[in-house]
Amino acid sequence: MNITAFSMKNPYVVIALVLVVVALGAFAFFKTPTDLFPNTVPPQVVVITVRPGSDAADVADKITQIIEKELNTLSGLTKVVSTSRDEVSSVNAEFDFSKPIGEAVLDVQNAIGRVRAQLPRDILEPRIYRITDATRPLVTLALSPKPGSTKTLAEIRLLAENQIQDEILTLPGVADVDVFGGHQPEVKVRVDRDRMAANGVSIGEVAAALAKQNVSAPAGTIYSQQKEYLVKTTGEFANLQQIRDLPLRNSNQGLLRISDVAQVSLGEVEQRSLYHGNGKPAIAINVLRPDNGPTVSAIQSLKGFLPQLAAQHPDIQFEITDDQQPLIDLNVNGMRGSLWQAVVLTVLVIFVFLADMRAAVVVSVSIPLAFLASLVVLWFSPYTLNMVTLSGMIISVGMVVDASIVVLENIYRHYRQMKHPDAALAAREGTSEVAMAVTAGMLTTVIVLIPVMFSGGYSQQTMRPLNLM
Known part of the structure; x- marks a missing residue:
C-alpha cells in the first residue's frame, strides 16, 4: 500500500x-x-600580555615571538595574528570550526604554562580571552548623571561595577557584563614631605603600613572538644576615615597616624580611556549573551528590566546607545x-x-x-x-x-x-x-x-x- x-x-x-x-x-x-x-565566527583565543615600561621592539622580541612560536604547535590551529605595541603584546590564535572553543582555550592555557618561565619576570600575568559570536554585545547602555544630580561619573562607575552589574547578571539569557569608559575610583594618599621629615617617617613606611593593614586572609582554625572555629584576619578599609586613622608608629610623643603626614581622598585613576553616549560623557555597560544563547529574548528581558533599574537609581540616566534587536x-x-x-x-x-x-x-x-x-x-x-x-x-x-x-x-x-x-x-x-x-x-x-x-x-x-x- x-x-x-x-x-x-x-x-x-x-x-x-x-x-x-x-x-x-x-x-x-x-x-x-x-x-x-548563524554562528559563523571560528573559535578564537586571544592572549594579552602587559609589560609595564617596555617598548614595542622589546615586547615583540621577548614576549610575542615566544608565545606565537608555542601556539603554532597546537592542533587545529589555522591562523595566528600578533600585534606588539608599547607595553602590550596581543596574540590571536584562530582554530578550525571543528575544534570546541573550550578545548581551544585549554590548549592555549597549557601552551602559556609551558613558556611562562621563558617570559620576563616583570610581566603581568597573561590574560586569555575567548572570541565567539557571543563576544559581540547585545546591548550597550550609557549611564550618566541626570541634570541636577550630585553623582559623579566615578560614583556611577562604582555602582555599575557592583549593584547594577549584579542585578543585570540575574536576567535570563545574560552571561556577562562589561563595564568601561574610564573614571575608575581610586583612593589617593598624598604625603606631605615636610610633615614626614619632621616626624622622621619615610615613604616606604607609609606604603608598608597601608599594604600590611589592608588585607583579609584566613588565620587558621581553633579546635575544641565539641566545635571548631575558623579564624580570619580582617583589616580591609571600609571607608576613608579608617585609612586616615591608621597608626604608623607609637612613640613618646604619642600615636602617629596617616592623617598626620598625608591627605587621604577619593579620586579617579588616570584617564586612559573615555566613553561618550549620545553626545555626553558616560559610563558604558556591554551586555553579553552565553555561547549559542538566545539573542532577542535576552535583549527583551534587559529592556523590560530597565524601568525597574531606573526606579532604583533615580539620579542616573540609563540610555541604550547600541542595540542588535532593531x-x-x-x-x-x-x-x-x-x-x-x-x-x-x-x-x-x-x-x-x-x-x-x-x-x-x-x-x-x-x-x-x-x-x-x-x-x-x-x-x-x-x-x-x-x-x-x-x-x-x-x-x-x-x-x-x-x-x-x-x-x-x-x-x-x-x-x-x-x-x-x-x-x-x-x-x-x-x-x-x-x-x-x-x-x-x-x-x-x-x-x-x-x-x-x-x-x-x-x-x-x-x-x-x-x-x-
Whole structure:
C-alpha cells in the first residue's frame, strides 16, 4: 500500500498528523530563538600580555615571538595574528570550526604554562580571552548623571561595577557584563614631605603600613572538644576615615597616624580611556549573551528590566546607545513578510493557470504546513531562526508547492478525461503516475545539497542551517 492509498483509506490519521504539525509548528514559531545570522565566527583565543615600561621592539622580541612560536604547535590551529605595541603584546590564535572553543582555550592555557618561565619576570600575568559570536554585545547602555544630580561619573562607575552589574547578571539569557569608559575610583594618599621629615617617617613606611593593614586572609582554625572555629584576619578599609586613622608608629610623643603626614581622598585613576553616549560623557555597560544563547529574548528581558533599574537609581540616566534587536527584527520580519507574500502570489498564480479556486485552496494549504513542519525541525535543531534558515524555508516551501501543483494538475487531468468521473480513482492514478518523477526531482536537489553540509569551514557553518530546512 502506497502513501496515497493509505491517506485516502485513513483520512482521520492524516488529519491528526496535520493537527500535530500545526500545534508543534505554532509552538515553535514563538519559542524558536531569533538571530540575524548563524554562528559563523571560528573559535578564537586571544592572549594579552602587559609589560609595564617596555617598548614595542622589546615586547615583540621577548614576549610575542615566544608565545606565537608555542601556539603554532597546537592542533587545529589555522591562523595566528600578533600585534606588539608599547607595553602590550596581543596574540590571536584562530582554530578550525571543528575544534570546541573550550578545548581551544585549554590548549592555549597549557601552551602559556609551558613558556611562562621563558617570559620576563616583570610581566603581568597573561590574560586569555575567548572570541565567539557571543563576544559581540547585545546591548550597550550609557549611564550618566541626570541634570541636577550630585553623582559623579566615578560614583556611577562604582555602582555599575557592583549593584547594577549584579542585578543585570540575574536576567535570563545574560552571561556577562562589561563595564568601561574610564573614571575608575581610586583612593589617593598624598604625603606631605615636610610633615614626614619632621616626624622622621619615610615613604616606604607609609606604603608598608597601608599594604600590611589592608588585607583579609584566613588565620587558621581553633579546635575544641565539641566545635571548631575558623579564624580570619580582617583589616580591609571600609571607608576613608579608617585609612586616615591608621597608626604608623607609637612613640613618646604619642600615636602617629596617616592623617598626620598625608591627605587621604577619593579620586579617579588616570584617564586612559573615555566613553561618550549620545553626545555626553558616560559610563558604558556591554551586555553579553552565553555561547549559542538566545539573542532577542535576552535583549527583551534587559529592556523590560530597565524601568525597574531606573526606579532604583533615580539620579542616573540609563540610555541604550547600541542595540542588535532593531536590525534583527527588520531583517527577520522582512523575510517573514516575503514568505506570506509568496503564499498569496502562489495562490493567485495557481488560480490563474488552473482556473479553479478549489485547486488553489488545496495547494495553498501545503504552504503553511510546509512552513510549520520546517519550524518544528528548526526548533529541535541547535540553530536559530535567522536570515539563512528563513531563506532555506522559502526554498523548501517553493519545492513543496511546485510538487503540489504538478500532482494536483495531473489529478485534474485524469478526472476530466474520465467518462464516469471518480475523484478517488483520479487521485490514486494521478498521484501514482507522477509520484516517482516528483520524488526523484526533489531527491536530486537534496543530494546536491548534502556535500555542502560537510564541506567544512565557513561554507559548512553558513550553509548547513539552510540545507537542513
